[in-house]
Amino acid sequence: MENLQRIEAKLDAMDRKLNEVILELKTKKLRDIHLKILDLAESWVSTSDLSKVLHYRQEYISRAMGDLRGMDLVEERRDKKKIQYKKKS
Numbered sequence: 001m002e003n004l005q006r007i008e009a010k011l012d013a014m015d016r017k018l019n020e021v022i023l024e025l026k027t028k029k030l031r032d033i034h035l036k037i038l039d040l041a042e043s044w045v046s047t048s049d050l051s052k053v054l055h056y057r058q059e060y061i062s063r064a065m066g067d068l069r070g071m072d073l074v075e076e077r078r079d080k081k082k083i084q085y086k087k088k089s
Contacts, residue, residue, distance in 0.1 A: 033064045034073075037085075041074060044084040 036054055047065055051058040065085055068074045074085045 031064075033060070034068055037061070037064055037068060038073065038087050041085055041087040044077065044079070044086045046079075046082045046084050048082070 033054075033056065037050060040050060040053060047058050047061045050056075050061045050065075054061065065074065068085075069076065073088055075088050077084050077086075
């Protein structure tokens, strides 16, 4: 019984640490491009639209959008052949 309580306490501590790391990644890893994308993604936009407005290559926008998806800051939908993104509220 004592071992089980010790294991549960360790798991709780690990869970708290993981949540801290996730929060840190969400706040510190945002570079200028991420902030610009989030600012423009109040409504649904595609990477090609963002590329034209921001004057960055579409590949760079796609990579940054992948970062934002990984941080769970944007949602995604398919519109025919295009994928569109919007900042999560």
